[in-house]
Amino acid sequence: MNYIQHKVIILTGASSGIGEATALYLAKHGATVVLAARNEEKLKALTDRIKNDGGQAYYKVTDVTVNEEVQALVNFTLDSVGRVDTLINCAGYMLFSMWDNAHVEEWEKMIDLNIKGTLYGIAAVLPHMKKQGQGQIINVGSIAGHAIGEGHGVYSATKYAMRAITESLRKEMSVKHNIQASLVSPGVIATNWQSTVTDQDVKSVLENLNEVAIDVEYVAETIGFVVNKPANVLINDVIVSPTSQE
Template sequence: MTVPSVSAGKVVLVTGASSGIGAATARRLAASGHRVMLGARRTDRVAALAEDLRAAGGEADHRELDVTDLESVRAFVRAAQDRYGRVDVLVNNAGVMPLSSLDALKVDEWNRMIDVNVRGVLHGIAAVLPLMRAQGSGHVVNIASVSGHRVDPTAAVYSATKFAVRALSEGLRQESRDLRVTVISPGLTRSELAEGISDTAVREATEDMLKIAMPADAVAAAIDYAVGQPAEVDVSEIIVRPTAQG
């Protein structure tokens, strides 16, 4: 998807912007003329990325962000509003994927996925919704997964969180007439997600599957397309995956 943005110059917040899809999205949207605020726990990385974007002629800032902490998310949104005067788009990208079979009983990892992948999305919505309602416009882009459309062995909890993201997005869309809501569901994508898998056998199997993965910029292009549409057009959902993925 290489269609250039129709409406540039929006203020876009990107969570989980230190690597993978988040970093690629920041680069893509800055190149399209949007002003980006980058959030992640790894502040050294988002600081370096923001500096790179500014050096390339873009407009970018960053802030430390923990999406599991509602006050951290609210502070992130306030920083963007203070910096740019408004918030047009939130890209709820932060996520974790420590895959394992249910009988491994990795309950702490289940809870971490729920905290980041579901509660983190809700925190983002809670932080921007009052502001966007007051503005009379806004766009929430939630990153789900093809795992939000199917369930595979070792991915039961991860899939559950991504099914939840799609459900929350559809609920928000139906409740909104002045806000746009988009779900992006990527397939196998080159990122650091597999590094969080503690089960050695599952990690090795996942890394083997990632040999056919698409670059993160393919997902960023889909986000750029949705963000760039006219205000009266809401791109509700995009599934993007490698051609070779079954």
């Protein structure tokens, strides 16, 4: 049965990578997607692509590190479609570095986007989902939130934080308010993620990862699997990774 159809889904980080692939997958299966990211050109192009393929899509330029902008995103969705069924917190930074090099500004960027951006999204949708009597919050974590590798320190810390946030949501909101809280943790994905790494010392540690990377569409399908559940079924945690990734 298709439980994706007719759902109204807010998706952050939608302009590229996992977010873009997930938007296409969900729209193809009948969801109305509200796309959020900072790059308006990419958002508009993706929205037009979905509409040209017969899907339903809206977009709003949003910096999820700014609480007021996330609140405005949810208000825009309510004004445009009337409800929010699912929030997918997909926006994130993956900036690996060695402790010796103290990339403090990069640490702050990951904390602001990966943790605060997730929290702002949750805070914005919870009142509406509680009023509806149901909803879904899906946080896109990482395999780095389950195992720590060299150069992963702060990035892993932010993804472990997302695990804690999701589990706490589950204890309070899933049990008491029928709001499903799920975590999807990808392994190494074939995107352009290595281009964002500035620490030269860590690049040699990571250089072989792309050799085992899987296509982003597999992560999108996994997120779709979580979305495609009735209100009384909860998928708690899913790890999707290359078979040969350690």
